Every structure is written in C-alpha cells, then in structure tokens.
Amino acid sequence: MDVFSRYAPFVQDYIYRQGWQNLRAIQQAAGDAIFNTDQNVLLSAPTASGKTEAAFFPILTLLDEEPPSSIGALYIAPLKALINDQYQRLNDLCAEPGIKVWRWHGDVAQSQKRKLLRHPSGILQITPESLESLMLNKHMDIPSLFGDLRFIVIDEIHSMLRGDRGGQTFCLIERLARLAGCHPRRIGLSATIGDPTAAANFLAAGTGKGTVTPKTGDTHEVWRLSMEHFYQDPHQAGQDDDSNENTQPALEEATDKAPTMADPGLAYIFEHTRGKKCLVFTNSREECEAVCQALRSYCAANHEPDRFMIHHGNLSTAFRETAEEAMRDDNVMMTTCATATLELGIDIGRLERAFQIEAPFTVSGFLQRMGRTGRRGNPPEMWFVMREEHPESRAMLPELIPWSLIQGISLVQLYLEERFVEPPRTGRLPYSLLYHQTMSTLAAGGEMTPAELASRILTLSYFDDISQDDFKVLLRHLLKTDQIERTENGGLIVGLAGERVVNNFKFYAVFQENVEYSVHSGSEELGTIVKPPPVGDKIAIAGRVWVVEDVDHKHHQVYCHEVKGRVPAYFGDVPGDIHPRILERMQQVLQEDKSYPYLMKNAIARLKEARAAAQSSGMLDHPLINLGGKMWCLFPWTGTYSFLALERLLRRKCAKRLGLRGFNSVRPYYMQFSMDVDEQHFYEILKEEAAADFDPLDLLFDKEVPSFDKYDPYLPDELIRKGFAEGVLDIKEMRRCVRRIVRQGHSKYVK
Structure with missing residues (x-):
C-alpha cells in the first residue's frame, strides 16, 4: 500500500x-x-x-x-x-x-x-x-x-x-x-x-x-545569489581599474538623488527594495536598528512614504506581529529589517528577495535566511551586501583583507561544493545547565536524597560527560550558598537563595539575558533595551529615535517620546560560533585563482585586491608575517574555540620563551603581537608547547573565573574553570591547527 x-x-x-x-x-x-x-x-x-x-x-x-x-x-x-x-x-x-x-x-x-x-x-x-x-x-x-x-x-x-x-x-x-x-x-x-x-x-x-533518516535524493536546487561589496565612502573598489570603471548604475542614481545617503551599501539596498517585498538580515539587534533608521531617513530624503519595518527579539509582541502580518499580505510592498527572529520557518508570504548585510556566522544561518524566500514556486534569492571602512594608506596587512567578504564566499562555497553545514557541538561540560536542571528537578519534585537527585540528573543523556565527583562538588557548593538545604531527614530541598532564582519567570530560559528595561511611549509598549541612558538622552528602538523622559530603575521601565534623528542602539553582546572549516575555506578563497559567478563588480575588484595583498605579503604560505620590527601577525585559519585555545597557549605557555607583549587579536581571523625571537624559534617553541602534556586548566590565568553562561554565577569557581578549559577551549582542534601551521608555515626551518 x-x-x-x-x-x-x-x-x-x-x-x-x-x-x-x-x-x-x-x-x-x-x-x-x-x-x-x-x-x-x-x-x-x-x-x-x-x-x-x-x-x-x-x-x-x-x-x-x-x-x-x-x-x-x-x-x-x-x-x-x-x-x-x-x-x-x-x-x-x-x-x-x-x-x-x-x-x-x-x-x-x-x-x-x-x-x-x-x-x-x-x-x-x-x-x-x-x-x-x-x-x-x-x-x-x-x-x-x-x-x-x-x-x-x-x-x-x-x-x-x-x-x-x-x-x-x-x-x-x-x-x-x-x-x-x-x-x-x-x-x-x-x-x-x-x-x-x-x-x-x-x-x-x-x-x-x-x-x-530518509533519503529523498539530491534535489536540484536553483538559487538566485549575488554578493556586492561597498566601501563606506563614494570611492569603490576597482574604480581606478579600467575593467571596473562602471559602478552599479542604481547606486550612482541613488547617490545623485539623495546626497544624504552617506552609506553606499545601504543606498544600494534602498534602491533595490523599492516596490518589492524583501527582508534585510543583520547579525545584531544594534545593526538592525541602525540599518532601519538609515533606510527610513533615505525615504524622507527622497520624499517617499516610509516602506521599512523592523523585527527583532527586543521589540514588543505588537511590533513583531504587525511586521509579520504585513509580510504575509501580498498587497503590501514593505521591506523588513530583521535578525535571527525571522531566520526560522514561519511563513511570511511571497518575499521577492532577502538581503544579508555582512556574512552570517554559520552556513546554517545563511541557508535558513536565504530559505525565507523562494516559496510558492520561485527560487530562493539572496543579495549579500558587504560593507567596510576604506583602509587607510598606512593600514597594516590584516586591515587590507575584507574578512566579511571572504567569509561570505567561504560559507557559500562550502555548501555548494561539500553540502557542509555545522554538525552538533559535542564534548562540552554544561555545568550551567547542570545547575539549572538540578534546581528545576528539586523545585518540581520536592525533597530528594542526594543519591536520588544524582540518579535523576546524571542519567540524563546530555550530562554523560559529567562525573559523580563533579556533581558532588556542585551540591556541596549549593548547600554552602543556600541554593539548596538539607532537611532533618537528610534530604535536599531548594534553599532560600535558590527560591529567589527558581521563582523568577526568567528561570525558564537558559540563554543569557541582559537586565532589560521595558520602553513605553504613552500607552504603547515599544520593546526592551539594556543600559538605559539618563533622562534627556536619546535611544533607538523599533527603527526610530526617542528621547528619554523618565527611567524607573526599580521597575525597569523607560518612558519616552519620538523625535527625528539617528543614534546607535545597544542590546547586549553578540556571540559568534564560527566552525574551523569556514576559516580553512577562507584561506583557500584567497589562495585560489577562480571567480565565483555570484560576485558583482565591486566584490570582484575587492577580492582581486585582497588576493594581491595576501599573495604579496606571503601570508598564504607562511602563517606568521612580520609587520615591521618586532611586530608580527599570525593567521591560524581555525574556528572560534580552537582560536581561543591557541590564544591561551601563546599567552600562558609560550609568552616568556617568546618575549611576547602587546598581544591583540581579532577573533577568529588573526593575532597581532610583538616578540623577541625570530620566526624560526617561534615555530619551534609553538610546536614544543602544543605537543606537551599539559593540564587544560594551565591555559587559564591565575584566579581567572571565565563566566559566560547564564547560571555560572551560581557555580563553584572550580567547575566554571574546568568547564571553560575542557569544554569550551577546543584543544584537540588547536593542536591540529598548530601542526598545520608549523608544517605549512615554516617547514624550511623545522625539520
């Protein structure tokens, strides 16, 4: 049948x-x-x-x-x-x-x-x-x-x-x-x-x-994909090159019509969304607010009706649902600036195209965002818009590389060539979640013996890597800090301090949250912000600018009224989890001499410049490049967590032998520092220290407690340190990276 x-x-x-x-x-x-x-x-x-x-x-x-x-x-x-x-x-x-x-x-x-x-x-x-x-x-x-x-x-x-x-x-x-x-x-x-x-x-x-896992065959996917690059000034890449002297006509037209369009990349989006239903994705809520403000100001400068909406996690439900309903209406030609809140699979109607400002962190994010278009019989369509400041004439090597452009190409090529998408992240020690589920289980189930509690928690599959000794350390700390307490019968229940945590509605979520203030204009709730400014200052939310009338710190309320203008928004830090394969493919993008059919004129010219800079510097053959004197730059071409481990190895295990100082990194792309040894000795020392049998905790600084996850403040310091050293730092991948660096970068010295 x-x-x-x-x-x-x-x-x-x-x-x-x-x-x-x-x-x-x-x-x-x-x-x-x-x-x-x-x-x-x-x-x-x-x-x-x-x-x-x-x-x-x-x-x-x-x-x-x-x-x-x-x-x-x-x-x-x-x-x-x-x-x-x-x-x-x-x-x-x-x-x-x-x-x-x-x-x-x-x-x-x-x-x-x-x-x-x-x-x-x-x-x-x-x-x-x-x-x-x-x-x-x-x-x-x-x-x-x-x-x-x-x-x-x-x-x-x-x-x-x-x-x-x-x-x-x-x-x-x-x-x-x-x-x-x-x-x-x-x-x-x-x-x-x-x-x-x-x-x-x-x-x-x-x-x-x-x-x-049913196999349905390799479906033939058709994409409409483009990627363009813009300096944030009128002069664009390749304009001095005869082969690229003609820039995008729509951009020239937009700039001529509205001199106030100071950002050529956003002017490009402004022109190519007119009369269409589109999404504009950004990688942060701050950028989402800034982009929406700028695009609305371009409408005003051109005497056009406002045609831009906004959607992100800090907006009120009313604002988000208004944008969603408008997108579902095929008769409403509006464009919505959004973050990952519209990345996942809700049906938002017949969208004509999606724009992505800068490269997302993951291949998965790129595919999800492009997948918002292409429904109802049309192919998915995404336009990447890469923006950067024009490098100064004295800029050093790392600043000559358009990292976002190269990362965007890498994301696309990894999927086209290998169907690569980031795998599950394993090997973590999720102590923050361990605390959360321990408190949740106790609060829900009532008094339990320590053995019964351990049997309920440590048998959960997600905690397979957590030892009984670690759980004992946690319970002792929770007893000491009154998160839990022992009854006369020897059982465990939630303590007074723990009740304050568990009885707060924010306990239901395990993702990190900032202290947020609800923003109101009259009877309308606009959304939430963090770090509200003093009365009289301006804030940005819902794609508009508001003056603060009053701040109620006790109840976390901000009252304001709308004004014209543009100001930056702040909603908290943005994490980035970039897989090693993405960085490895970025290096290949700079090495290979091939074009990509989705690149537009400016992007082609900028990639050509970047490849020339990379080739002439030698960074593609030798990961360690001298920037002048004792200043060096290391290009590891590895992911976020192994990059972080390599940083720690250099600063904690190699610093004295290298004479390391002035260390600065732009994760996960490059590290800059000064050192007293030459290139040969750098590779020899790095190889020895990476191969040594050291305790991962040695990569932490003295008394450092790297608290990142939401419930880390309730953990004993030793578990936070262990969780970071053994569960966050990717030492295995770092060692693989070091072997590659030594082999590729300095094989003429290291035998």
Missing part, C-alpha cells in the same frame, strides 16, 4: 482541497519511516518542501486510528511566532476529525491552558521555555497530560544542536517521558542538517531506539 492510501480519509481530503497532484519525496519517505518502523525519524529537506505535513500526515493518521488517552503529540519549536504560524495550519488539517490543537506559551490565555489541563488530548505546541515552566509548575499534572504521548516533533532541530537551549530541550523531554511513563518517538525537522549521522544520534540519545 502506498503512503497516500495509508493516510486517514481526512488527510486525503485535505490534500485534494490543496490541489496537490502528488506527494513530495520527503512526504513519501516520512510516511514510510513513520508508518513502517517504530524508530525515531530525522527529516531533512529544503525550506518549503513540506516537512511539517510530511511528519503530521502519518502522525495524525495514527492518532485518529487509535486515539490517545492524553496529549498524543508534542510539537516543540524555538519561537512563539513559529508555533502561532503552525497552529493555524494544523487547525485547518485537524478540524474535520476533531483533533484538538493546543498552544502553551506566554501569549496564550490562561483560560485555554486550564481547558487543556482539564481535557488533555490531541497536539500540544510549546517552546522549550514554556515546557520548562510546565514541568516546574504543573509537575503533578504531567502523568495525566502525557501518559499516552506517542510522538515528540522537534522543529528547526538544527537550532538545538550547538548550545544549552538544545540541551535543556532534550533534558526536559527525557524528564517528561520518565515522569509520565511514556516512550514517545522523536521526529526532528530541519532544512539545514550537514551531518545526518551526528544529528540522528543527538536526536535519539536516551531513547534506546535508533533514528531513521
């Missing part, structure tokens, strides 16, 4: 109503895996290929054939917006058989949540943070809610593979299954899985089952 015939009649009717002539390959493959095995399933296919339906058509068929006595399927998604989008689609599908679809997140009315608690059934859609809240606050209801849970669908699973939020999600799934006494199958969905085997193992951890 084929998959379509196996579907329930209401699913078949739904397919007929949609006018589909046949099932897509991923839907056929998913149906076969879900119907004909009892394994977990990982569905990886391009954006808009029908993965959600591929999973839910067979799931709903099975739930309809044998209705569960509780919630039958749990759908976990990283964004409320994605849940809201899928909620409408699933309701349409489930209306005929009367299968109930529920939502549980911060914007859902309590009345709806109470109905679910009284009559658990159907499908529940939830975020990781709301699942944490449910496990903590409705602990006694978990068996009745999920006792007959059959499936857990994890959407955008790639976003769960490299950090504590994914670890939290999988810890919660395991805890829920144990508490409810159920054994649900896991179904992972993603458009960007690079290593299916590693992702499949991650998905299945703790289930006792394998994972089926």
Whole structure:
C-alpha cells in the first residue's frame, strides 16, 4: 500500500482541497519511516518542501486510528511566532476529525491552558521555555497530560544542536517521558542538517531506539545569489581599474538623488527594495536598528512614504506581529529589517528577495535566511551586501583583507561544493545547565536524597560527560550558598537563595539575558533595551529615535517620546560560533585563482585586491608575517574555540620563551603581537608547547573565573574553570591547527 492510501480519509481530503497532484519525496519517505518502523525519524529537506505535513500526515493518521488517552503529540519549536504560524495550519488539517490543537506559551490565555489541563488530548505546541515552566509548575499534572504521548516533533532541530537551549530541550523531554511513563518517538525537522549521522544520534540519545533518516535524493536546487561589496565612502573598489570603471548604475542614481545617503551599501539596498517585498538580515539587534533608521531617513530624503519595518527579539509582541502580518499580505510592498527572529520557518508570504548585510556566522544561518524566500514556486534569492571602512594608506596587512567578504564566499562555497553545514557541538561540560536542571528537578519534585537527585540528573543523556565527583562538588557548593538545604531527614530541598532564582519567570530560559528595561511611549509598549541612558538622552528602538523622559530603575521601565534623528542602539553582546572549516575555506578563497559567478563588480575588484595583498605579503604560505620590527601577525585559519585555545597557549605557555607583549587579536581571523625571537624559534617553541602534556586548566590565568553562561554565577569557581578549559577551549582542534601551521608555515626551518 502506498503512503497516500495509508493516510486517514481526512488527510486525503485535505490534500485534494490543496490541489496537490502528488506527494513530495520527503512526504513519501516520512510516511514510510513513520508508518513502517517504530524508530525515531530525522527529516531533512529544503525550506518549503513540506516537512511539517510530511511528519503530521502519518502522525495524525495514527492518532485518529487509535486515539490517545492524553496529549498524543508534542510539537516543540524555538519561537512563539513559529508555533502561532503552525497552529493555524494544523487547525485547518485537524478540524474535520476533531483533533484538538493546543498552544502553551506566554501569549496564550490562561483560560485555554486550564481547558487543556482539564481535557488533555490531541497536539500540544510549546517552546522549550514554556515546557520548562510546565514541568516546574504543573509537575503533578504531567502523568495525566502525557501518559499516552506517542510522538515528540522537534522543529528547526538544527537550532538545538550547538548550545544549552538544545540541551535543556532534550533534558526536559527525557524528564517528561520518565515522569509520565511514556516512550514517545522523536521526529526532528530541519532544512539545514550537514551531518545526518551526528544529528540522528543527538536526536535519539536516551531513547534506546535508533533514528531513521530518509533519503529523498539530491534535489536540484536553483538559487538566485549575488554578493556586492561597498566601501563606506563614494570611492569603490576597482574604480581606478579600467575593467571596473562602471559602478552599479542604481547606486550612482541613488547617490545623485539623495546626497544624504552617506552609506553606499545601504543606498544600494534602498534602491533595490523599492516596490518589492524583501527582508534585510543583520547579525545584531544594534545593526538592525541602525540599518532601519538609515533606510527610513533615505525615504524622507527622497520624499517617499516610509516602506521599512523592523523585527527583532527586543521589540514588543505588537511590533513583531504587525511586521509579520504585513509580510504575509501580498498587497503590501514593505521591506523588513530583521535578525535571527525571522531566520526560522514561519511563513511570511511571497518575499521577492532577502538581503544579508555582512556574512552570517554559520552556513546554517545563511541557508535558513536565504530559505525565507523562494516559496510558492520561485527560487530562493539572496543579495549579500558587504560593507567596510576604506583602509587607510598606512593600514597594516590584516586591515587590507575584507574578512566579511571572504567569509561570505567561504560559507557559500562550502555548501555548494561539500553540502557542509555545522554538525552538533559535542564534548562540552554544561555545568550551567547542570545547575539549572538540578534546581528545576528539586523545585518540581520536592525533597530528594542526594543519591536520588544524582540518579535523576546524571542519567540524563546530555550530562554523560559529567562525573559523580563533579556533581558532588556542585551540591556541596549549593548547600554552602543556600541554593539548596538539607532537611532533618537528610534530604535536599531548594534553599532560600535558590527560591529567589527558581521563582523568577526568567528561570525558564537558559540563554543569557541582559537586565532589560521595558520602553513605553504613552500607552504603547515599544520593546526592551539594556543600559538605559539618563533622562534627556536619546535611544533607538523599533527603527526610530526617542528621547528619554523618565527611567524607573526599580521597575525597569523607560518612558519616552519620538523625535527625528539617528543614534546607535545597544542590546547586549553578540556571540559568534564560527566552525574551523569556514576559516580553512577562507584561506583557500584567497589562495585560489577562480571567480565565483555570484560576485558583482565591486566584490570582484575587492577580492582581486585582497588576493594581491595576501599573495604579496606571503601570508598564504607562511602563517606568521612580520609587520615591521618586532611586530608580527599570525593567521591560524581555525574556528572560534580552537582560536581561543591557541590564544591561551601563546599567552600562558609560550609568552616568556617568546618575549611576547602587546598581544591583540581579532577573533577568529588573526593575532597581532610583538616578540623577541625570530620566526624560526617561534615555530619551534609553538610546536614544543602544543605537543606537551599539559593540564587544560594551565591555559587559564591565575584566579581567572571565565563566566559566560547564564547560571555560572551560581557555580563553584572550580567547575566554571574546568568547564571553560575542557569544554569550551577546543584543544584537540588547536593542536591540529598548530601542526598545520608549523608544517605549512615554516617547514624550511623545522625539520
């Protein structure tokens, strides 16, 4: 029997109503895996290929054939917006058989949540943070809610593979299954899985089952891709070169029409979004605000109506949903400036193209952002816009390389040539999450003996690398700091200090948060900021500028009114997790003498300049380059965490022997420093120290406590230090990098 015939009649009717002539390959493959095995399933296919339906058509068929006595399927998604989008689609599908679809997140009315608690059934859609809240606050209801849970669908699973939020999600799934006494199958969905085997193992951890990863064939992908480069002044790369004397006509036109368009890259975006529905992606909320302000000012300078909206995580729900609704409306030709909040799979209508300002950190991010376009029969379309300050005449070598342009080329080429996407990040020691899940388990379950608590926590798959000794160190510290306390019976409960942490709604999230202030203009909530300025100063939010009228520090409220102008925004630090393969491919971009069909004129000229600078400097043959006198520059061509380990090796283990001083790095591209030894001795010393059998803790400075994760402040210093040394610093990759540096860079000296 084929998959379509196996579907329930209401699913078949739904397919007929949609006018589909046949099932897509991923839907056929998913149906076969879900119907004909009892394994977990990982569905990886391009954006808009029908993965959600591929999973839910067979799931709903099975739930309809044998209705569960509780919630039958749990759908976990990283964004409320994605849940809201899928909620409408699933309701349409489930209306005929009367299968109930529920939502549980911060914007859902309590009345709806109470109905679910009284009559658990159907499908529940939830975020990781709301699942944490449910496990903590409705602990006694978990068996009745999920006792007959059959499936857990994890959407955008790639976003769960490299950090504590994914670890939290999988810890919660395991805890829920144990508490409810159920054994649900896991179904992972993603458009960007690079290593299916590693992702499949991650998905299945703790289930006792394998994972089926259906093969649907190598689909032929068609992209519309361009990449252009702009200096942030009128003179562009290659203008003095006869072969590139004609710059983009649209840019010249824009500059002539509006002299106030001081940023040629944004002027380029301004002209190429007119009359179209587009997205403009940035890598930070600060940049998102700045770009939106500038584009709106160009509208004013050209006497055009404002055609730009904004969407990022610090905006109020009303602002975000307004932008989402406008994007879904095919009659509204607006462009939205956005961060990763629109990177994941919500349906935002028929977008004509996406712009990406600077290179994203990951191949996965690039693919997700490009995948926002290309729906409803059109190919995905992305225009990269790379901007940099014009190097000064006396600029040293590293400043002559357009790092963002080279990184953008590397991201694209890695996927085109190898289908490379970042794999799950393994080998970490997630002590911050260990604290969080320990406190959550104690708060939810009440008094436990130390042995019982350890059996519940250390058996969670995500903590496989945590030893019993480490857990004892944690518990002793938590007792000492009153995070937990011992009862007369010898059991453990949450202490007074711990209650202040656990009873705060921010406890549900494990990602790092800044202290945020809610911003209001009259009765309208605009969003949140950090570090509010004094009264009378200006702030930037929602793509506009506001003057601060009052700051209520006790209640974290800011009151303001709108004015004209432009000011920078600040929402906290932006992390970057760049894989070693990206840096290695960047080096190859500079080495190879080939063109890339998606590069535009300025980018071609700028790449030519960069290759000439790299070639003449010798940096492609010798990673260590003399910048003059005793000043040197090292180009390791490795990822963020191995780069960080190499920094520490040089500063902690090599500094005295090298006579190292004035150390400065631009991660993960290069390091600059002065030293007293010559090039030959540098390589010899580096090789010896990297090969030595040292304790990873030796790479930390005396009394250094590198606190990065949200709950690090509640950990003992020794675990923070160990977690950084053994779980963050990638020493294995660093040693591989050093061997390559020594071999390639100075083989004429090192025999």
